[in-house]
Amino acid sequence: AGSVWGRDWVHAAALLPWIIIVLPYVLSQTRSLNNLSLGDETAAGIGTNVKRQRLLLLGAAVALSSASVSMAGGIGFIGLIAPHLARRLVGPMYQHLLPVACFVGVVILVVSDTIGRSVFQPNAIPAGVVVAVVGAPYFLFLLSRTK
Structure with missing residues (x-):
């Protein structure tokens, strides 16, 4: 279900290289992301190498999400x-x-972890369960609103 229970600064230090290397790259590519959101043809017309940018940004997303999930x-x-x-x-x-x-x-994770640890004392519920209980209805709401 996912939890931050039992994690300390050693675990945060293990994430640090991923954050220092990959996150600045992604933040520097916001112009390419804006171009890609316009569609492939328009992005290519503006001068974005669509295939290359898509692969690089996908790799960065996989790297960041893999590190955080681990x-x-x-x-x-x-x-x-x-x-x-x-x-x-x-x-x-x-x-x-x-x-x-x-x-x-980060705010969602901290609030969910706090709720899971404090509301259901003496038993702690993992943050992932709290996020799923609140997030699933909201996500279904978003899906129902899309055309």
Whole structure:
């Protein structure tokens, strides 16, 4: 279900190389992400190498998500819900969306972990279960609103 229970600074230090190397690359590619969101033909017309950028950004996404899942487990609804909430807050431009989505994901994780540890004392519920209980209905709501 995914949890941050039992993690300490040694585990955070193991994530640090991934964050230091891959995250700045992704944040530097926000212009390419904006171009790719316009569609393949338009992005190619603007001068973006669509195939190359898509593969590089996909590799970066896999690297970051693999590193985080190896630390905390599969807390999947954070990755599904945080970008949608961030897009509602700041709009579709990736130079604003990516940092806000990261922050929203962290807030969701901390709040879920706090709820799972404190509300159901003396038993602790993993953060992934709390996120799924709240995130699944919200995600279904988002799916029902799409055309």
